[in-house]
Amino acid sequence: MEVWGVWKSFGPILANEDISMDLERGxxxxxxxxxxxxxxxxxxxxYGELRPDKGRISLLGSKPSDSSVKERVGVIPQECSPYDDLSVWDNVYYVGKLKGVKGEVLKERIRSLLTGLGLWERRDSLADLLSGGMKRKLLIAMALVNDPELVILDEPTVGLDPESRREVWDLLNQLRASGKGILLTTxxxxxxxxxxxxxxxxxxxxxxxxxxxxIKERFSDQYDVIDYTTGRTIRVSGDKVKDVISKMSGKFEVRLPSLEEIYLEVLSDDQRS
Ligand SMILES: Nc1ncnc2c1ncn2[C@@H]1O[C@H](COP(=O)(O)OP(=O)(O)O)[C@@H](O)[C@H]1O
Ligand SMILES: [Mg+2]
Structure with missing residues (x-):
């Protein structure tokens, strides 16, 4: 998947300015x-629902609007819900049918997806009766039923409890290990x-x-040195780290600041410029 110089506005609102990015399999x-x-x-x-005002996108070697490419991509849009009056199993089953998955392959895939996402016990429940987190996971199963090469998930874990979040992460890691490309927003x-x-x-x-x-390296030459003896954390620049730890007698840890700290730094720099 590749994006070259994409611009998109809604009336006076500029939403995307000159975006270029890419994604490989795996x-x-x-x-x-x-x-x-x-x-x-x-x-x-x-995924072909909107067209760029300017710029170009290649999805598995085709244009996003090509119907052939839609079968090879699994999408979970941000605002999206299962069919409330179908069971969990039927939701996945009918999407599978629509996408051309057949017979035993389809059944086996439903079983494995629902098991991996902790939904197997709820397979006969109406989707309407699921919690928000479970609905989200059901959507993921629906998006994966045709074994797509590329998976696009818009905020896949919003509203999930920590355990469900971890189940989704595990599943995404398995998908990566099986060679799929995964694009997510978060x-x-x-x-x-x-x-x-x-x-x-x-x-x-x-x-x-x-x-x-x-990103951590580029945006920060600052390290956190945690002195386990005193419990104190000292922020020092890269060239001072050796100096500081040579003076410590007990155990210590040196780490880069979290992505969170850098994120806030990057965004505030951007707003200033
Ligand atoms: N259909 C739309 N019509 C008008 N403005 C929109 C539309 N979709 C998004 N926007 C605006 O474009 C900007 C980017 O929105 P969005 O892409 O949804 O951001 P994000 O997903 O990062 O929260 C926001 O200012 C939003 O209000
Ligand atoms: Mg969004």
């Missing part, structure tokens, strides 16, 4: 940014940091990109 890439940053607008163009920094091979910070335009550790 990696998880996150679009990270606050509400209103333009994440949903960008992914809607990537405003959760810990999620982006833990899951992603690469991150694009979005705030209308791309304000930073790289692996979580590259």
């Amino acid at each position: 990696e998880i890439v996150s679009l990270l940014g606050p509400n209103g940053a333009g994440k949903t607008t960008l992914v809607r163009q990537i 405003h959760y920094l810990d999620e982006a940091e833990r899951l992603s091979d690469r991150v694009y910070f979005l705030n209308r335009k791309i304000v930073a990109k790289g692996t979580p550790s590259q």
Whole structure:
């Protein structure tokens, strides 16, 4: 998947400014940014629901609007819910049928997806009766039923309890390991940091990109040195770290500041410029 110089406005609102990005198979890439940053607008163009005003997008070698490519992509839009008056199992089953999955393959896939997402026991419940978190997971199962090559998830873990969140993360990691490309949007920094091979910070335009550790390195020559003897944390610049720890007698830890601290720094720099 590749995006070149995409611009998108809604009337006077510029939502995406000159965005370029890419995604390979076997990696998880996150679009990270606050509400209103333009994440949903960008992914809607990537899966062909909106057209860019300017710029170009290639999805598995085709245009996003090509119908052939839709079968090879699994999408979970931000505002989306299952069919309330169908059971959990039927929701996945009918989407599978629509996408051309057949017979035993379909049944086996439903079983494995529902089990992996902790929904197997609820397979006969009406979707209407599920909690918000379970509905979200059901949507994920529906998006994956055709075994897509590329998966696009817009805020997949919003409203999930910690356990469900971890189930979704595990599933995304399995998908990556099986060679799929995964694009997700999130405003959760810990999620982006833990899951992603690469991150694009979005705030209308791309304000930073790289692996979580590259971003940490680039945006900060500051390290936190935690002295376990006193329990104190000292923020020091890279060239001073050796000096500081040489003076410590007990155990200590040196770490980079969290992505969260850098995120706030990057966004405030962007607003100033
Ligand atoms: N259909 C629309 N009509 C008008 N404005 C929109 C529409 N969709 C999004 N916007 C505006 O575009 C900006 C980016 O929104 P969005 O892409 O939803 O951000 P995010 O997903 O990062 O929260 C916001 O200012 C939002 O109000
Ligand atoms: Mg959004």
